[in-house]
Amino acid sequence: MIFHRERLSPAILLFREFHAGCYIRSRNHPDPGPGTVVPERDTPIIVHFVPNSLMQTIIGQDIAVAASLLRKDALVAIPTETVYGLAGNALHEAAVVAIYEAKNRPRFNPLILHVADIADIETYAFVDAVSRQLAQAFMPGPFTLLLRKKEIVPELVTAGSDKVAIRIPAHEVSRELLRRVGFPLAAPSANPFGYVSPTTATHVLQGLNGKIPYILDGGPCQVGVESSIAEVSGDKVILHRAGGISAEMITAVTGLPVVTGIHTATPSTPGQLKSHYATRIPLYKGDVPALMKQFPDKRMAVISFTRSYPVAIGSHLFILSPAGNISEAAQKLFATMRRIDEMDVDLILAEDFPDTGIGKAINDRLNRAQAIHK
Ligand code: TXA
Ligand code: MG
Numbered sequence: 001m002i003f004h005r006e007r008l009s010p011a012i013l014l015f016r017e018f019h020a021g022c023y024i025r026s027r028n029h030p031d032p033g034p035g036t037v038v039p040e041r042d043t044p045i046i047v048h049f050v051p052n053s054l055m056q057t058i059i060g061q062d063i064a065v066a067a068s069l070l071r072k073d074a075l076v077a078i079p080t081e082t083v084y085g086l087a088g089n090a091l092h093e094a095a096v097v098a099i100y101e102a103k104n105r106p107r108f109n110p111l112i113l114h115v116a117d118i119a120d121i122e123t124y125a126f127v128d129a130v131s132r133q134l135a136q137a138f139m140p141g142p143f144t145l146l147l148r149k150k151e152i153v154p155e156l157v158t159a160g161s162d163k164v165a166i167r168i169p170a171h172e173v174s175r176e177l178l179r180r181v182g183f184p185l186a187a188p189s190a191n192p193f194g195y196v197s198p199t200t201a202t203h204v205l206q207g208l209n210g211k212i213p214y215i216l217d218g219g220p221c222q223v224g225v226e227s228s229i230a231e232v233s234g235d236k237v238i239l240h241r242a243g244g245i246s247a248e249m250i251t252a253v254t255g256l257p258v259v260t261g262i263h264t265a266t267p268s269t270p271g272q273l274k275s276h277y278a279t280r281i282p283l284y285k286g287d288v289p290a291l292m293k294q295f296p297d298k299r300m301a302v303i304s305f306t307r308s309y310p311v312a313i314g315s316h317l318f319i320l321s322p323a324g325n326i327s328e329a330a331q332k333l334f335a336t337m338r339r340i341d342e343m344d345v346d347l348i349l350a351e352d353f354p355d356t357g358i359g360k361a362i363n364d365r366l367n368r369a370q371a372i373h374k
Contacts, residue, residue: 056213074098194276276368
């Protein structure tokens with residue numbers, strides 16, 4: 001960490017930990033606590049934590065460290081089974097504001113509230129009978145419920161809406177963290193706004209290095225695409241975002257038809273924003289041989305499900321699941337997009353994936369990553 005030191009006349013030492021809250025300790029305090037700077041004897045100094053942009057970001061596996069930072073309204077990236085989340089205390093405005101700022105995310109785009117157990121949901125939202133059925137079937141898991149919020153949820157979390165999105169991650173590290181802190185965590189995906197979501201701790205570091213103090217490493221995410229977002233509305237269920245839980249699975253549990261949310265300019269669920277999850281290198285999706293003909297002289301990276309395509313020298317082929325396992329393809333999708341983005345190619349071509357189950361989520365993310373939406 002980088003500190004400025006200045007001599008001060010009063011023999012009082014101020015230790016200001018910018019992101020981890022603020023504490024003042026006298027030089028004679030018996031235990032300055034871990035992470036504080038102990039000055040030389042008789043050298044009164046003031047220690048300023050230098051701005052956000054110079055904060056040191058640490059990757060670790062210590063749930064106690066993560067909990068202690070979150071209690072001080074600092075941000076911690078947390079592992080979930082879908083993608084890594086950028087978490088802060090959902091009930092404290094300072095932490096929620098810091099999330100929007102670290103991600104550079106517009107304030108009209110609300111955040112998902114993460115809780116440890118089904119019983120916790122009723123503390124923050126009104127739960128109707130069908131939503132309760134869905135919660136029991138799919139939580140914990142890659143499933144988010146949109147519900148009417150209770151007073152306790154700050155409007156900053158819901159971007160002014162009277163509905164709150166709630167999810168229980170199926171990752172033991174994050175559930176244990178949630179139980180320890182005892183407050184809900186607001187957590188969008190831990191990537192700068194608009195970019196591909198992170199599925200490893202290293203991905204988080206690449207996007208948020210210097211902006212957050214800690215990344216809790218829980219290994220690579222097993223599902224690999226963000227949760228399905230569903231809302232019970234009268235005698236149907238609206239699926240706002242495709243994910244690990246499909247429309248068919250929702251109908252099987254509720255007996256209700258599922259309609260899909262539509263893309264709009266001012267989305268009710270900004271995961272619906274058309275240009276999103278986008279790579280820096282332009283991406284085109286569709287019939288790969290036809291696209292190859294359209295761009296004859298370009299170096300390209302091709303993303304396919306199982307098929308092999310002949311590619312020219314300087315181009316690359318990424319087959320996400322040679323065995324044809326669509327879950328494996330979903331799990332590898334974002335890591336592959338990020339890897340390609342660091343390669344020396346002119347464009348990315350992606351196949352249309354089978355449009356069933358989690359394949360719908362793959363198609364949705366690739367569609368929105370397309371260059372034509374930029
Ligand atoms: O799998 C996931 O859901 C991951 C992990 C970290 O839990 N989170 C995630 O968060 O994908 P984020 O913020 O990247 O996407 C959440 C989506 C956004 O499109 C947001 O607009 C929508 O959920 N959302 C959140 N609260 C909402 C609300 N009150 N009303 C409508 N949409 C909401
Ligand atoms: Mg996101």
